[in-house]
Amino acid sequence: xxxxxxxxxxxxxxxxxxxxxxxxxxxxxxxxxxxxxxxxxxxxxxxxxxxxxxxxxxxxxxxxxxxxxxxxxxxxxxxxxxxxxxxxxxxxxxxxxxxxxxxxxxxxxxxxxxxxxxxxxxxxxxxxxxxxxxxxxxxxxxxxxxxxxxxxxxxxxxxxxxxxxxxxxxxxxxxxxxxxxxxxxxxxxxxxxxxxxxxxxxxxxx
Amino acid sequence: xxxxxxxxxxxxxxxxxxxxxxxxxxxxxxxxxxxxxxxxxxxxxxxxxxxxxxxxxxxxxxxxxxxxxxxxxxxxxxxxxxxxxxxxxxxxxxxxxxxxxxxxxxxxxxxxxxxxxxxxxxxxxxxxxxxxxxxxxxxxxxxxxxxxxxxxxxxxxxxxxxxxxxxxxxxxxxxxxxxxxxxxxxxxxxxxxxxxxxxxxxxxxx
Ligand code: NI
Numbered sequence: 001x002x003x004x005x006x007x008x009x010x011x012x013x014x015x016x017x018x019x020x021x022x023x024x025x026x027x028x029x030x031x032x033x034x035x036x037x038x039x040x041x042x043x044x045x046x047x048x049x050x051x052x053x054x055x056x057x058x059x060x061x062x063x064x065x066x067x068x069x070x071x072x073x074x075x076x077x078x079x080x081x082x083x084x085x086x087x088x089x090x091x092x093x094x095x096x097x098x099x100x101x102x103x104x105x106x107x108x109x110x111x112x113x114x115x116x117x118x119x120x121x122x123x124x125x126x127x128x129x130x131x132x133x134x135x136x137x138x139x140x141x142x143x144x145x146x147x148x149x150x151x152x153x154x155x156x157x158x159x160x161x162x163x164x165x166x167x168x169x170x171x172x173x174x175x176x177x178x179x180x181x182x183x184x185x186x187x188x189x190x191x192x193x194x195x196x197x198x199x200x201x202x203x204x205x206x
Numbered sequence: 207x208x209x210x211x212x213x214x215x216x217x218x219x220x221x222x223x224x225x226x227x228x229x230x231x232x233x234x235x236x237x238x239x240x241x242x243x244x245x246x247x248x249x250x251x252x253x254x255x256x257x258x259x260x261x262x263x264x265x266x267x268x269x270x271x272x273x274x275x276x277x278x279x280x281x282x283x284x285x286x287x288x289x290x291x292x293x294x295x296x297x298x299x300x301x302x303x304x305x306x307x308x309x310x311x312x313x314x315x316x317x318x319x320x321x322x323x324x325x326x327x328x329x330x331x332x333x334x335x336x337x338x339x340x341x342x343x344x345x346x347x348x349x350x351x352x353x354x355x356x357x358x359x360x361x362x363x364x365x366x367x368x369x370x371x372x373x374x375x376x377x378x379x380x381x382x383x384x385x386x387x388x389x390x391x392x393x394x395x396x397x398x399x400x401x402x403x404x405x406x407x408x409x410x411x412x
Contacts, residue, residue: 043291043293043294044275044277044290044293044294044295045292045293045294045295045296046293047295048295048296048299069250070276070278071250071278071282072276072277072278072281072295072303073295075278075303076277076295076299076302076303084250085249086251087249087250087251087252088249088250088251089250089251089253089254089278089279089282090251090254093254093282096282097278097281097282
């Protein structure tokens, strides 16, 4: 059974290639369970190089490794899974191309939840919970009440991972709303001590 | 044997989805031999929809169908091939993922030709021959003399398709330099009569 507790999304632009090993060790030590490579502005060659580095480092540390959007990269580096948005390759096409990959799908509204109900992803990335500048393609924030309502329904379908502006000081109500996990970018990648940042996010679960 | 004579690169933003059939008929009637889907600013879902439409339309018209960059899209829509740049997924990784796909590789310098010599693509896209605003990631123009020199060496390796700023009125020296084919964007997609535009480009072969 996969552990969805703490996803950290990493852009290749945020870490040098030879820093991937250390980063993954810090994430593991802090309690992160999933690393997602998300290079919206990276070419395929860079994604392959980082994907291979993350595959090696996560295998060593026991962290699940997921690639955002690019099914070809996920297949080439033998990632554990791929995460797609509602505008990306449809889940059923991913299943056909790569039946062994875990598939996550983003959901940010009731309409998108209906898509998920048909598509049957292995987990749902739900958000943005809070307003955030880092996901440029994200919709309006659900806020805690909206997240709770949508999460309650989505949980019948698949584990729900909350995303969007989550930080140690606002994560508690997200856990209390039923999230099976949280996904962060800046809360960890923007912190000088990434292990401590992961730890603080998990401590917020209470 | 594939016919590399005239590639037309098409961005999903340049044609409505329900216009793909007519476009492919015009390309075929004008003598185009390859259609390449190149959506640098398209999400995977859009590429799948256009890829499926181009696959259907090109199968009907006998045009070869190639997808730029995204091996997953090429595999999912059963394209004939994929074209990668020097910064994209390496040719050998493409071969491993999808052994049946034709693989084209961009070459714009002697250093990049050496990469191609190791990678052994099925064809080489060489350019930019002329300065062009449409390939934002392209290097400096080779100009006709530079193209001729590089083409001469590359032809021993694979068929060479010239790209970059080629129009009916400057195509003749490109053919005379040994190009096995030419690839265009605006010369066809920017023309009101696409069939006539293809025809004019082929007439320049003399
Ligand atoms: Ni861009």
